[in-house]
Amino acid sequence: MRSAQDPRLPQPPIEPQTDRDSAPYWQALSEGRFELQRCTECAALRWPPRAVCNRCRSFESQWESPPATGRILSWTRTEQVFAEACREIVPYYVVQVALDAQPDILMIGGWLAERTPRSGESVEMDLVRPDPETSTRLPFWKPAETD
């Protein structure tokens, strides 16, 4: 996936506070890969990253790259300034996407189109790098390209 120009992120950027469970997810994103854990026992994907499968309670899993596509479940447009870092970017969209690979996985992300998101529309992930000083990349979503 290519990294898009950042149109709508807090300034200065807010770094994700990674933890021992999430570190591999963020590392993969920083290298341009979207990866989730798949349970070795029951084959379910899980989100967010953690040691145990919520369906079968197995501790065995492997990281893999599911298709970075989904459908818009919901969206918000923030107009109030909730933090100084957001003063220059209001109004901004944040979307909630149901992953095609497993629709009970709901991901929050940024929005790359100029228009309002549409409920149910197909979307694809693009990675955005908010800070040239760090390797962090964040998942944004854009309308899926149609042939």
Added chain:
Amino acid sequence: MSLRDRVAIAGIGCTEFSRDSGVSTLTLGTRAIMAALEDAGLPPDQLDGVATYRVGDSVLPAVLAQTLGIQDLRYYVDQFGGGSVSHSVVGQAALAVDAGIADYVVCYRALNARSEFRMGGTGRPLVDAVETQYQAPFGYFTPPQQYAMAARAHMERYGTTTAQFGAVAVAQRAFAEKNERALLRMPMTLADHSASRVVVDPFRLFDCCLETDGAVAVLVTSAERARDLKQTPVLISGVSWGSGHTLYSNEQPDPTRTAAADMAPRLFDMAGIRPEEIDVAEIYDCFTYSVLVQLEDYGFCEKGEAGAFVESGATSLGGALPTNTHGGFLSEGYVHGFNHIYEAVSQLRGHAGARQVEGAEVALSTGQAGYISGNSSALILRRDT
């Protein structure tokens, strides 16, 4: 043995609700508790338990207990959390009283949520949520934003409208006009609601609850001991604990269906009643949408129909289910759930004045429906006969 009707609320107290109390949470808490003890007619030296909840924004209950002169505390609860756990704290106290651990437990919430730590606007990151890392980088970190996401999903799936959100706000303001405790008492019309500024689409200012300084306390004791005190006891007929949606929920992938839908059957079963038997409902209204989704999930109307239910006048005085009869968190003040319990008890005692629901015998009071925190709680209260 069922807990139903074995424990009662024997006293209630509250401070003034304001935008700046000028005093500490310790002072607020002690004022509300002393008022509750006075209301009950209980000598303070008989108090032997304290139960509260907080999000790092209030004094240690141990300090408060010492301040009240309690030498030997027989029971305490110091629950981390906001409105989602609010009603569970009363449940904890009920369990302790019923088990003989303590005789008189005061449950309270004291906060300076307008003049000190503000949940909805300081930009302070959410505490204790490992999932914040997936949201905060996008400038998404407050309850209005997270609730707006669920509200939009409900609108898309069921056709709920912002005018229906407005109907909730307008109905509750009408009650607040008759409530001397309320911070907002100016009449509100649907046009006023839709003219208020957008906070985070689809929420406008009047879709969002207040941030308030204040404290509320309720005294919990056995039904027998409550009958020896000053007020008509209000029996705890049902109490429930439940789950909900955390910030990420692939265990709960439907944002339009809350924990209340799972919790309500257990709650009504414990109380031995059906939803139709509720006379008055105080429903957690951090946002107008929150009332709509809970009206559905507690079984007062079909899924997707709450907007029409409110528009019909059913939740207004004289309607089938008067709701948030104090004006709620939208108009009275926001003590993270506890001012709902206060109002429910007032109604059941027949002390609600111009807002009184005639013949109110049974009330529902709900905590936050499980969004964000993944926890929920609620109470069914019954006037003692």
